[in-house]
Amino acid sequence: MHALHTLDVALGERSYPIWIGPGLLDDAPRWTTALRGRHVLVVTNETIAPLYLSRVTRALGERLHASVILPDGESFKTLENCGVVLDALARLKANRDACVIALGGGVIGDLAGFAAACWMRGIDFLQIPTTLLAQVDSSVGGKTGVNLPAGKNLVGAFHQPRAVLIDTQTLDTLPPREYRSGLAEVVKYGAIGDPDFFTWLEANATALLARETGVVAEAIARSCLHKAGVVARDEREDGERALLNFGHTFGHALETVSGYGSLLHGEAVAIGMVLAARLSADLERAPAADAERLEHLLRALELPTDLPGGTSADDLLSLMRLDKKNLSGRLRLILWRGIGHADIVPDVPEAMIRAVLSAEAMAPG
Known part of the structure; x- marks a missing residue:
């Protein structure tokens, strides 16, 4: 059994944990404590959804939840797809204590986090990065945003997650x-x-x-x-x-x-x-x-x-x-x-x- 690494991003009242280890997706009692309300929207992509979405939604239990499955790739980190996420939050009738879960790589984390920053001027979101790049970089620190044809990440906001869950076993399926x-x-x-x-x-x-x-x-x-x-x-x-x-x-x-x-x-x-x-x-x-x-x-x-x-x-x-x-x-x-x-x-x-x-x-x- 490999040791669990637990780190903290120290930001006063907005501090949050980073959990790193194998099998954490199935450790629901640990990460569901970061969810304050009943409404949860899981944002993922067409590559990750068949692999891990059911495990995340199963852990949510009786919470009112829905999911958005976007195409996979940097070219889809757009304002249009941010709108798709916001529309899903509207259909869910998400309140101020709702949470967006970003399940995927950096594109999903950036886009889902930006949507969370925009909905009702900011709701919770949880990072579950499934690529090495997202695990070591984009999932930590609260930078969110989308691309424009003129350049990368020109539209965005600083919006810190409630927690970052890094299940190292997700790297087993990474090309x-x-x-x-x-x-x-x-x-x-x-x-x-x-x-x-x-x-x-x-x-x-x-x-x-x-x-x-x-x-x-x-x-x-x-x-x-x-x-x-x-x-x-x-x-x-x-x-x-x-x-x-x-x-x-x-x-x-x-x-x-x-x-x-x-x-x-x-x-x-x-x-x-x-x-x-x-x-x-x-x-x-x-x-x-x-x-x-x-x-x-x-x-x-x-x-x-x-x-x-x-x-x-x-x-x-x-x-x-x-x-x-x-x-x-x-x-x-x-x-x-x-x-x-x-x-x-x-x-x-x-x-x-x-x-x-x-x-x-x-x-x-």
């Missing part, structure tokens, strides 16, 4: 590419703030790829512990929390320019982290050897590190100008001083960014 995508966010935590964790990841890369249960649970717990600490210190991304976007400004632009779904989020972030590390080296902020070490780890985890062929540096730069971290039209990027040390860097010269992007775009695949 290999989706699993590897989640490992990029795990690497990010070591890259921006924990060099010892980065070294641990290098030593355990093979075990992580093989999904060894204890190693995976440890990686999830250490990632969540880092994120919970950052969120507690900077809930609304006024400072330190922005560091969690290391690689994301490049990555989000890549996702948008390639069409949502062509590159998985973690794949785009992996490429984005390498670009940020190389830019840091070009700006003489960090050793080039650390950028090479980062690239080596990502490749060991079978993640992409190069721009897809045909990617336009101009298109990427144009999308990066829309990034939410920018101030007064000036680009702000998360760069680093080497492994474990990230910074928010204002006024990064566009010529330097363009040079890195152009060099990568022209590099042989």
Whole structure:
């Protein structure tokens, strides 16, 4: 029997637990305590519903519940589908003490959480992430939202969950590419703030790829512990929390320019982290050897590190100008001083960014 990890996101009266371990979906007495009222709406997708929806609804017992099953994929994280969830809450006659359960990956968590933030100006929601990426990143911290054709996550709200339930056995049904995508966010935590964790990841890369249960649970717990600490210190991304976007400004632009779904989020972030590390080296902020070490780890985890062929540096730069971290039209990027040390860097010269992007775009695949 593997140990249960219990962490807390410390936000005063709005603090909440993160439970990590195998078989937690069937531990109804633990997670149903987070439900305050009788009305519950479960939001999931066409991939996850056949696997886990019945187990969740069975645990709800006599509560008045309904479910929304959305198509699977980043391209469906839209205002239109948020409206589908809100309409379902209306049909359920959900009250202010109702709860939305997000059962799925980051797309479902972001969209369902945003709908919960909107219904009656904010009702409870519970995160049950079923992908590694969602378990270590998007399910913790209360960022919710949807995409627009102009860019990713441009519409959203900060809305913290009541609890996060991470059943590690849900990873058994996760396709290999989706699993590897989640490992990029795990690497990010070591890259921006924990060099010892980065070294641990290098030593355990093979075990992580093989999904060894204890190693995976440890990686999830250490990632969540880092994120919970950052969120507690900077809930609304006024400072330190922005560091969690290391690689994301490049990555989000890549996702948008390639069409949502062509590159998985973690794949785009992996490429984005390498670009940020190389830019840091070009700006003489960090050793080039650390950028090479980062690239080596990502490749060991079978993640992409190069721009897809045909990617336009101009298109990427144009999308990066829309990034939410920018101030007064000036680009702000998360760069680093080497492994474990990230910074928010204002006024990064566009010529330097363009040079890195152009060099990568022209590099042989």
